[in-house]
Amino acid sequence: MLTLVSFVVTLGILIAVHEYGHYRVAVACGIKVLKFSIGFGKPIYSWKLKNKSTEFSIGMLPLGGYVKMLDEREAPVDPGERHLAFNTQPLKSRAAVVAAGPAANLLLAMLLYAILNWSGLQEPKAILAGPVAGSLAEKAGLRGQETVAQAAFEGDELQDVRSFEDLRWRLTQGALDGRDLTLVLGAGTAGAGQTVRLPLSSLGAPEADAQLFRKIGILGPWTRPVIGDVMPGGAAAKSGLHAGDVVVRIGDTAIVDGQHLRETIRTSVPASSAGGAAVAPQNWQVVRAGQTLALQVTPELKTVNGTVVPRIDAYVGTTPELVTVRYGFVDGLWQGAARTWQVSALTLRMMGKMLTGQASLKNLSGPLTIADYAGKSASLGWSYYLTFLALISVSLGVLNLLPLPVLDGGHLMYYLWEGITGRGVSDAWMDRLQRGGVAILLGMMCVALFNDVTRLLG
Numbered sequence: 001m002l003t004l005v006s007f008v009v010t011l012g013i014l015i016a017v018h019e020y021g022h023y024r025v026a027v028a029c030g031i032k033v034l035k036f037s038i039g040f041g042k043p044i045y046s047w048k049l050k051n052k053s054t055e056f057s058i059g060m061l062p063l064g065g066y067v068k069m070l071d072e073r074e075a076p077v078d079p080g081e082r083h084l085a086f087n088t089q090p091l092k093s094r095a096a097v098v099a100a101g102p103a104a105n106l107l108l109a110m111l112l113y114a115i116l117n118w119s120g121l122q123e124p125k126a127i128l129a130g131p132v133a134g135s136l137a138e139k140a141g142l143r144g145q146e147t148v149a150q151a152a153f154e155g156d157e158l159q160d161v162r163s164f165e166d167l168r169w170r171l172t173q174g175a176l177d178g179r180d181l182t183l184v185l186g187a188g189t190a191g192a193g194q195t196v197r198l199p200l201s202s203l204g205a206p207e208a209d210a211q212l213f214r215k216i217g218i219l220g221p222w223t224r225p226v227i228g229d230v231m232p233g234g235a236a237a238k239s240g241l242h243a244g245d246v247v248v249r250i251g252d253t254a255i256v257d258g259q260h261l262r263e264t265i266r267t268s269v270p271a272s273s274a275g276g277a278a279v280a281p282q283n284w285q286v287v288r289a290g291q292t293l294a295l296q297v298t299p300e301l302k303t304v305n306g307t308v309v310p311r312i313d314a315y316v317g318t319t320p321e322l323v324t325v326r327y328g329f330v331d332g333l334w335q336g337a338a339r340t341w342q343v344s345a346l347t348l349r350m351m352g353k354m355l356t357g358q359a360s361l362k363n364l365s366g367p368l369t370i371a372d373y374a375g376k377s378a379s380l381g382w383s384y385y386l387t388f389l390a391l392i393s394v395s396l397g398v399l400n401l402l403p404l405p406v407l408d409g410g411h412l413m414y415y416l417w418e419g420i421t422g423r424g425v426s427d428a429w430m431d432r433l434q435r436g437g438v439a440i441l442l443g444m445m446c447v448a449l450f451n452d453v454t455r456l457l458g
Helices: 002-028 079-084 091-119 164-177 210-216 235-239 258-266 329-355 367-380 382-400 408-421 427-457
Strands: 033-048 055-069 121-124 148-153 181-185 195-198 227-230 246-250 282-288 291-297 300-304 307-311 314-316 322-325
Touching: 002 033, 002 055, 002 091, 002 367, 002 382, 091 121, 091 329, 091 382, 091 408, 121 164, 148 164, 164 181, 164 210, 164 329, 227 235, 235 291, 235 314, 246 258, 258 307, 258 314, 329 382, 367 382, 408 427
Parallel strands: none
Antiparallel strands: 033 055, 121 322, 148 181, 181 195, 227 314, 246 282, 282 291, 300 307
């Protein structure tokens, strides 16, 4: 139920803001708006404001909306109201009305990010977990438990790293842009004050996924290598592990943190021998109530998402150390605008890579995935939901600016042609372009829906 409600609220907010952008600028330009609708189909509820000619309504199908303006191309217009028709307006006014919808979504995202910045977010500290073996981080000399104080791309000034999420965002940008990142280690860690250079440009990353971060080697923030809840009858319980045990060594491997412990368990058997074979017993060294104990632990092979992996049936690791990230009014607003720009650029870059075949079309998501994430983010708390809402608002704004004839960006493309040539696109070409745009959009929707179903069934 929470998923459905969150999905409807998400769509309602995004559609209302988008259409209000069109409506507000149309009214400001002196255009008569006949109808403002959130949703399609038969209206559930309609109303009119006092002294206003616009009819407002909520449709039965909440998958879009529209603003219907007085227009001679759609119906005859009274000569006394011709100056109020959309098609009689100057080019700059028509372009402003069309661009206002996507702009409203981007402004909403900026405001949501700003609200999060002003209110303060609890985020993991930028303390690094043990790096993945053979990764860029390990080759650069990182060993785990280092605090990252500052970072900068090559040629840029150093900036403070406020949290692990801040660091992860910089790693994503650097990997996708092909820019090397320099890290300055903070006080209280080995090598404090030293700089570490991560050659992210060597990755040639087409998209940001789990494999990308494995190549970088920084998968998560540092946590204590502690055993949490132990499932009765599982491998951990059979081996004598208790909740609260601190794992310091497995065989000859010294355990750095919770992430390292999970990785060591996960890779405790070669993939080639995972076809039903048993995992060899491992010699674990743990600290329990101040005493060092030696235990023999035998992970069991379990199938997870179609892959056979070793598991011990116990929660591994603890909650990372958190820090409150909060900005003042001006800084929060500026950071909100910067994050909106960065996410917009990243979205466009990913769309471009999917178009050229450099990134998988599996990155396209549709309504089922949006509904799923809306419910999950809402269940985690308002800050997670607002972050999700901001991300979707950016995506909607950027998508609508694409130069597809059926989208706002397509209409802006027509106006650009009109501005250059001094004449509008002919009706014949308009019809051809509209048909092509609809075909492309339907194709994208089919791929997105297929990805949704595949993710949910997988």
